[in-house]
Amino acid sequence: MAAASTLGPAASPCRSPILRVLLLWAILDALHPEWSRKERMQHRRYRLVLIASTLILALLSTSLAVRQQTSLLTAANAAAPRPTVAAERAPGPAEEAPDAPPHEHAVPLGPTPSLGAAVPPPPPPRAAIIDHERFFYEPDFYSAQIQAFLDTQPGPLKGYRATVGNREHSFAEILSSQAILYSINPKVLLALIEQQSGLLTNAAPAEEQQRFMLGYHGEDERHAGWMAQLTWARRELHRAQRDYASAQELVYADQTHSPLPPGLSLAGYAIARVLALTTSAAELPAKLDQGERSFVATYARLFGDPRNAPERPSAAWPSVAAPFLALPMEYVHETTSFFDHDAPFLVQNGSTWIYRGDQDAQFSYDGHDGWDFAMLPPEPVLAAADGVVVFAGNSDDGCGIAQVVIVDHQNGYRTLYWHLSRPTVEPGPVKQGETIGIAGSSGCATGPHLHFQVQYLGRDVDPAGWCGPKNGDPWANHPAGQVSVWLWRDVPSPCALPQGAIVVDTTDPGFKRVGAGWAELAPGLGGTALYVPSQLDSNNSLTIGAWRPTLPRAGSYRVLAWVPYILNGNNDARAVRYVVGHAAGSADLVEVSISHWDVASGWGWADLGVHSFDPAQAPFVGLRAVDREAGNNVWYDAVVWIPVD
Numbered sequence: 001m002a003a004a005s006t007l008g009p010a011a012s013p014c015r016s017p018i019l020r021v022l023l024l025w026a027i028l029d030a031l032h033p034e035w036s037r038k039e040r041m042q043h044r045r046y047r048l049v050l051i052a053s054t055l056i057l058a059l060l061s062t063s064l065a066v067r068q069q070t071s072l073l074t075a076a077n078a079a080a081p082r083p084t085v086a087a088e089r090a091p092g093p094a095e096e097a098p099d100a101p102p103h104e105h106a107v108p109l110g111p112t113p114s115l116g117a118a119v120p121p122p123p124p125p126r127a128a129i130i131d132h133e134r135f136f137y138e139p140d141f142y143s144a145q146i147q148a149f150l151d152t153q154p155g156p157l158k159g160y161r162a163t164v165g166n167r168e169h170s171f172a173e174i175l176s177s178q179a180i181l182y183s184i185n186p187k188v189l190l191a192l193i194e195q196q197s198g199l200l201t202n203a204a205p206a207e208e209q210q211r212f213m214l215g216y217h218g219e220d221e222r223h224a225g226w227m228a229q230l231t232w233a234r235r236e237l238h239r240a241q242r243d244y245a246s247a248q249e250l251v252y253a254d255q256t257h258s259p260l261p262p263g264l265s266l267a268g269y270a271i272a273r274v275l276a277l278t279t280s281a282a283e284l285p286a287k288l289d290q291g292e293r294s295f296v297a298t299y300a301r302l303f304g305d306p307r308n309a310p311e312r313p314s315a316a317w318p319s320v321a322a323p324f325l326a327l328p329m330e331y332v333h334e335t336t337s338f339f340d341h342d343a344p345f346l347v348q349n350g351s352t353w354i355y356r357g358d359q360d361a362q363f364s365y366d367g368h369d370g371w372d373f374a375m376l377p378p379e380p381v382l383a384a385a386d387g388v389v390v391f392a393g394n395s396d397d398g399c400g401i402a403q404v405v406i407v408d409h410q411n412g413y414r415t416l417y418w419h420l421s422r423p424t425v426e427p428g429p430v431k432q433g434e435t436i437g438i439a440g441s442s443g444c445a446t447g448p449h450l451h452f453q454v455q456y457l458g459r460d461v462d463p464a465g466w467c468g469p470k471n472g473d474p475w476a477n478h479p480a481g482q483v484s485v486w487l488w489r490d491v492p493s494p495c496a497l498p499q500g501a502i503v504v505d506t507t508d509p510g511f512k513r514v515g516a517g518w519a520e521l522a523p524g525l526g527g528t529a530l531y532v533p534s535q536l537d538s539n540n541s542l543t544i545g546a547w548r549p550t551l552p553r554a555g556s557y558r559v560l561a562w563v564p565y566i567l568n569g570n571n572d573a574r575a576v577r578y579v580v581g582h583a584a585g586s587a588d589l590v591e592v593s594i595s596h597w598d599v600a601s602g603w604g605w606a607d608l609g610v611h612s613f614d615p616a617q618a619p620f621v622g623l624r625a626v627d628r629e630a631g632n633n634v635w636y637d638a639v640v641w642i643p644v645d
Helices: 019-032 035-058 061-078 132-136 143-151 171-181 187-198 209-210 226-246 266-276 284-288 295-303 595-600
Strands: 011-015 159-162 168-169 249-251 257-259 335-337 371-373 380-382 385-394 401-408 413-420 428-430 435-438 450-456 459-461 502-506 511-514 519-521 531-535 544-547 553-561 576-582 585-594 605-613 619-624 633-636 640-645
Touching: 011 385, 132 435, 143 187, 143 385, 159 171, 159 385, 168 171, 168 385, 171 385, 171 401, 187 226, 187 295, 187 640, 209 226, 226 249, 249 380, 266 284, 266 619, 284 295, 385 435, 401 435, 413 435, 428 619, 459 585, 519 544, 553 619, 585 605, 595 605, 595 633
Parallel strands: none
Antiparallel strands: 011 585, 159 168, 249 257, 335 371, 371 450, 380 435, 385 401, 385 428, 401 413, 413 450, 450 459, 502 640, 511 544, 519 531, 531 633, 544 619, 553 605, 553 640, 576 585, 576 619
16 A cells, blocks of 8 residues: 555654564454464464564664664653643632733622612613624724724824833734733724723813723722723623623612613623713613713714624624634644633633533633643744734733734634744734744743634634534533634544544444453543553564454545543553554555644544555554553544545
8 A cells, every 4th residue: 555645644664574564463363353263373374484584684674773763762761851831820719809801810700799789770771782793893803903993083092002011012902902802892992982081082182081091980090091991991891791691780880789770681781881880870871872972872973883783694704614723833732721611711610611522620721711732932833724913912911911913814713822932923914834923931821832712703712613412512502602613624523524434433343452451431532432551662562453444445545543532540652653554465554653642632633644545455554552651541442534536
């Protein structure tokens, strides 16, 4: 069998003659349990003749083999130990700081505590305050477009600048980056600023208007200044997304409180929550939608009626995308924390769900809104798809200055790359695979890693989709949530294999195994998976699993092996060797080296490449339970053949 091409790790011919013979015969034994005792004895005599013949060749190549093994061992011993990668800091629920964004503090759920007297609720709004979708997202309205809009206005915001870490950023850049991170349409914040202080249209605002541009004087005026006012407003708007399902009341500027007006949507509650803290219950209706100075009227004057639902689907508001993302790195790294589908607000609610439907805090920290990859500087961070860099710079996370890049992919999706050592791009077009930054630990991180975040129409989503119970995705069912679909382009979703794929699982007749040490664990691709503790190659272990497909025709197939992410107390194997070939002949065997350690905790697929197969020659994939360390997990789960021609 000849390899047509290789999409995954490098493949190489089996180099040891003895290993080739032993491996081939062990696989033949596994694939032909129907042989009689006489046939087995005859084949074993043939095996002895072949082994004796190959010994001569093996002795001649001993010197070269020793040098090769010495080189490999030297490289392995010189390699740095696997780092312990820390995620964003997420302490316990008691640690909230009043001014801290949810990126680094676990904040309590539920309504804001009431300190003053109870008052009657204001009357309900006459209609929606703002369309639900429009509250979270505005297509193609980033720092460049915001600055262009501000330049048309008489007010001073267009000239505001501030130093964030080691960079100076404009008001438009700061507003855009913060609005993106916290899933807020920046036009919402601009309308609130204009409503409360007139800083967009007033060419000569008073000092008081500039110091309190969003009208908030609470907490002993600790939020004076335009940066502090902006931080406060986006904090409250984001917390409103988190709290809406359990919210029962509004708190006003004088600390009185009332039940919520009936009929408030999530978006309406968020606007009401911010405005209530700047006024009284009696005056809130005029702030919301009654009168020329209301939020609705102000937004409409600046941008059009906020209550109008966008046309969907459309070029500006597209449907969910087909898979289009590549990994944002040069090779697969361990995933140290997955996306938490149960309220990914970077707060602790006592529950975590990852895309497979697992409820296990070992796979994700509570409230995580992205994927964390174990990357170290100076490793390059790559653009996951073509798009436009809409922000590259510094973001104040409350506990540090993060260096970040944000890419809009022109299809309703954005990707965010957080905790960089530094960005290496400026705003503008970018191609998939282009280096956009260097991995690091800036901002709210306790160790180097890449925080990779994906948003669809402004809201966070999991690029692995949802493989749990149908209609059971907690995030899709959350009032602030969004539907997640599989977005990785280079491998299929484990819960939706491509049409025409041929699957051989460990419970199928096409899978055979020999040797000792086998154990079964859940979950696997089709229910359970098998594993064997690894042995050293020098032990000549013949614990082998072999997958033999029934292919419909000869041709090229892409071969993928599923490696489950199961925590059983052992490390996963670092360097296993799959053998791809035909059982009817040994001359075409190809080895593919894979790290189960990285693949299992990444997207789960070991890419064995594209190869040519002939069904008449008994195609197979084999795997010995061998690693460079003893006792590691060698996993056996489904292998998939996908036609490519």
